[in-house]
C-alpha cells in the first residue's frame with residue numbers, strides 16, 4: 001500500500017521533481033570552480049573585504065568589512081557547498097575591517113589566520129581575537145617573511161617588515177598589513193588603510209611593486225595614494241572600496257585626480273557594487 005501511494009505521488013509531481021532537479025544541476029554547474037583566478041572586491045558598505053578564489057579552489061579572505069554584510073557576499077561568491085576559508089587576513093583592527101570576520105569565523109571552517117596582533121581596544125577586535133581562539137585556526141603573526149604559497153597563487157607579505165604584535169599604534173591604519181597577491185605574471189596590491197608615510201617606506205624597501213590591480217588604500221582617503229607610491233605600483237586598474245554617500249567623503253577628489261593622472265581605470269564598490277577581477 002505504501003509503495004502504491006509513493007508511486008502515485010511521484011507520478012503526480014513528476015514534472016516538478018524533474019524541473020527542480022534540473023535547476024539544481026544548472027545552479028551547481030554555474031557555481032563550480034572554473035580553474036581561473038578570481039578576486040571579488042565585496043560590497044560591504046563603508047569598509048573593506050576582498051575574497052580571492054585561486055584556480056585550485058582555495059579561498060583567501062582579506063578583511064571582513066563592518067557588521068556582517070560579508071556573509072551574504074560570501075554566500076553569493078563561493079561554491080554552494082564550500083564553507084572553507086584557507087587563509088583569513090585582518091589588515092588592522094578597525095571595525096570597518098574586522099567586524100564581518102567574527103561571523104565568518106563562526107560559520108566557516110577557517111584554516112589559517114594572519115594578523116598583526118597589535119594592541120587595540122575595541123569590542124569588535126576583542127571578539128575577533130576570541131573567535132580566532134575558539135576556531136582553532138593556525139595563527140600567523142604578520143611580517144615580510146610570512147608568505148603563503150598555494151601552488152598557483154603566492155601571497156607575498158610586504159609590511160610590516162618585522163612583527164609588531166603587542167605594540168600600540170597612535171594611528172592603527174599605519175599598522176595595516178600590505179601584500180601582493182601574485183598569480184603568474186599578474187598581481188594585486190592590497191594595503192589595508194596604510195597612509196603615505198608607510199607607502200613611502202614600502203617603496204623605499206622593495207624594487208618591484210608593479211601590480212596590475214591596486215586595492216586603493218584607506219578607501220580613497222587623501223592621506224593615502226601618494227604620487228611616488230602610484231608610480232611604483234603603476235596599476236592598470238584601481239578598486240576603491242567605500243560606502244554609498246559615506247560621511248567621510250571617500251573617495252576624495254585628490255585621489256581620484258591622481259589615479260586619472262596615471263590613466264588608471266577606476267572601479268568603486270559604492271557605484272559598481274561587488275567588483276570581480278578574473279585572470
Ligand SMILES: [Zn+2]
Pocket residue numbers: 047048094096097193218219
Ligand atoms: Zn578602513
